[in-house]
Amino acid sequence: MSETGSNINPRRTHFVFAVYVYLILFCLFIPVGFFPFQQEITDFVFKNLLVFLSETVFRLQLADPQISSDSTLLYILATLLLPVSVVVTLLLSFLSGKNIAKEKIIDLLFMLLLLHLSWSMFNYGANKIFKLQFYSPEPNILYTPFGKLDKDILYWSTIGTSYSYSLFLGLAEVIAGSLLLFKRLRRVGLLLCFFLSVNIFAINLCFDISVKLYSGFLLLASVVMILHEKGFLTGSQRCKLVNHSAPDWSFTKPYVKHFIHLAFVSLIFIIYFLPAIRSGYLNQDETPRHPLSGAYTVTNMITSDSTRMAQHIKNIFIHRQNFLIFQSDNDAMQDYKLLIDESEKKFILTDYDLRQTEFNYQYSAADSTLTLAHLKAGHEFTLVARALNWQKLPALQNSFHFTMDQP
Amino acid sequence: MVFIAVVSLVATPAFSQTKKIWHKSHSGSNTTFHRSLQHNLFGIEYSDFGLKQLKINVESIRKINDTCVVIYYHRYSTQKSKNDPKPSSIQMYFYGHNLNTLQNREQVLEWVIYSESNGRQIEIMNSTENFPIEGFPFKPRK
Numbered sequence: 001m002s003e004t005g006s007n008i009n010p011r012r013t014h015f016v017f018a019v020y021v022y023l024i025l026f027c028l029f030i031p032v033g034f035f036p037f038q039q040e041i042t043d044f045v046f047k048n049l050l051v052f053l054s055e056t057v058f059r060l061q062l063a064d065p066q067i068s069s070d071s072t073l074l075y076i077l078a079t080l081l082l083p084v085s086v087v088v089t090l091l092l093s094f095l096s097g098k099n100i101a102k103e104k105i106i107d108l109l110f111m112l113l114l115l116h117l118s119w120s121m122f123n124y125g126a127n128k129i130f131k132l133q134f135y136s137p138e139p140n141i142l143y144t145p146f147g148k149l150d151k152d153i154l155y156w157s158t159i160g161t162s163y164s165y166s167l168f169l170g171l172a173e174v175i176a177g178s179l180l181l182f183k184r185l186r187r188v189g190l191l192l193c194f195f196l197s198v199n200i201f202a203i204n205l206c207f208d209i210s211v212k213l214y215s216g217f218l219l220l221a222s223v224v225m226i227l228h229e230k231g232f233l234t235g236s237q238r239c240k241l242v243n244h245s246a247p248d249w250s251f252t253k254p255y256v257k258h259f260i261h262l263a264f265v266s267l268i269f270i271i272y273f274l275p276a277i278r279s280g281y282l283n284q285d286e287t288p289r290h291p292l293s294g295a296y297t298v299t300n301m302i303t304s305d306s307t308r309m310a311q312h313i314k315n316i317f318i319h320r321q322n323f324l325i326f327q328s329d330n331d332a333m334q335d336y337k338l339l340i341d342e343s344e345k346k347f348i349l350t351d352y353d354l355r356q357t358e359f360n361y362q363y364s365a366a367d368s369t370l371t372l373a374h375l376k377a378g379h380e381f382t383l384v385a386r387a388l389n390w391q392k393l394p395a396l397q398n399s400f401h402f403t404m405d406q407p
Numbered sequence: 408m409v410f411i412a413v414v415s416l417v418a419t420p421a422f423s424q425t426k427k428i429w430h431k432s433h434s435g436s437n438t439t440f441h442r443s444l445q446h447n448l449f450g451i452e453y454s455d456f457g458l459k460q461l462k463i464n465v466e467s468i469r470k471i472n473d474t475c476v477v478i479y480y481h482r483y484s485t486q487k488s489k490n491d492p493k494p495s496s497i498q499m500y501f502y503g504h505n506l507n508t509l510q511n512r513e514q515v516l517e518w519v520i521y522s523e524s525n526g527r528q529i530e531i532m533n534s535t536e537n538f539p540i541e542g543f544p545f546k547p548r549k
Contacts, residue, residue: 031455063441068455070425138433156432209428321433335435337449352448353442
């Protein structure tokens with residue numbers, strides 16, 4: 001034991017302090033929705049400075065700078081938090097004085113980081129359990145040739161075809177998040193978080209999914225906390241697994257600790273689990289779709305304007321999130337925001353220049369035929385399309401075989 | 408109970424993903440992605456970090472009579488586009504003939520946003536009996 005009464009090697013104290021300060025600042029200012037109005041607070045505190053830094057230091061002209069997942073400003077913010085954490089560490093070190101006080105602050109920071117990691121596991125886990133994250137691919141994706149899909153949407157859609165796998169991943173994350181809340185099971189929870197984070201980080205890197213920075217943070221946080229739990233980080237002189245004093249809410253009364261855990265779990269349940277349970281749709285892929293949503297193959301196309309629609313449209317897709325997508329013969333896709341006005345039997349299409357086009361529509365249930373007609377300035381455009389049985393596609397079937405040679 | 412109801416209304420389940428994946432999920436191209444990102448078009452602002460970023464709260468839905476409901480919603484914007492207004496709350500009347508477009512909360516929000524941006528009120532539904540008055544997508548009652 002050192003002269004200050006601390007069990008931590010004093011030379012490592014500041015380093016550990018700085019690491020935790022950086023990680024906590026990351027939790028506070030990376031706008032992942034950890035608490036309400038986190039995005040607004042981050043924008044208010046950092047956005048102007050980050051834009052200034054991006055233009056002056058990094059010589060980048062961003063068309064519409066945003067602090068969002070894997071945006072340029074987010075990377076600059078993550079970099080900026082390094083010197084900020086050094087300053088905050090020096091300030092806290094000066095205010096805290098003795099090493100024994102620093103140990104208590106490090107314990108507090110550890111527990112706050114633990115709550116964030118647990119929250120993250122619960123949040124992402126619930127999204128997977130209720131099929132909110134990896135949702136079933138829509139018809140426009142199903143009818144896009146494999147080679148024409150980017151890797152990220154390809155991966156996302158592939159995982160979305162299996163409810164059981166999404167459920168498995170979600171349960172693993174929820175279990176990891178739960179284990180973190182019990183001191184005796186925390187190491188198991190941290191190890192599980194570590195393996196899950198490694199997998200997620202690798203997937204994001206290899207499939208170019210734009211959550212690389214945040215998943216990297218979760219991996220780093222898991223590693224740091226595992227090392228701390230085992231005493232390696234602090235270089236504790238009692239660095240034996242049996243005798244090592246793991247961080248805990250030791251600086252507060254037991255009933256406060258129990259209240260924090262209870263409130264945390266209750267909020268998690270109310271926010272992320274209760275709404276889906278109340279709705280009766282545990283698999284959000286099964287929420288009602290508009291009757292017209294789906295896939296249609298064009299059987300007839302009439303246009304009096306030869307300069308428009310030069311390419312023949314072969315398929316039409318109505319996306320459940322209100323998009324209409326035309327697929328041409330060469331598999332090029334053109335998407336429009338769709339609003340279905342059932343009172344006037346109109347499809348109102350909005351393009352990315354916010355120009356609107358209206359189609360009159362008619363659907364015949366007898367032969368599953370959708371007719372779209374557009375008449376403007378003397379130009380007529382009519383599409384007749386027959387509904388495709390897209391839900392019978394092999395990718396959406398729940399096939400399972402123990403043996404490879406049985407039908 | 409009120410707290411649970413309020414929090415339940417806030418936590419609207421919807422597809423969670425990144426902005427790029429959201430855009431590509433409806434066959435958006437790389438060209439239109441930057442435009443969509445720049446102007447927060449078509450719900451791209453609701454996706455981030457692989458999660459849903461709730462930007463609109465449907466506060467409550469009140470039945471007025473058999474042909475009319477009032478939807479109270481609060482919209483707050485964090486990454487608003489340059490031309491995007493930012494009302495704090497608004498009251499809309501929905502009445503009409505077909506329930507199908509209001510089977511879930513996403514459809515409700517779409518109609519609210521559309522009618523708000525176009526300055527007109529949309530006639531939609533014919534009956535409130537199956538409509539999720541409490542604002543969350545329940546399974547249709549038989």
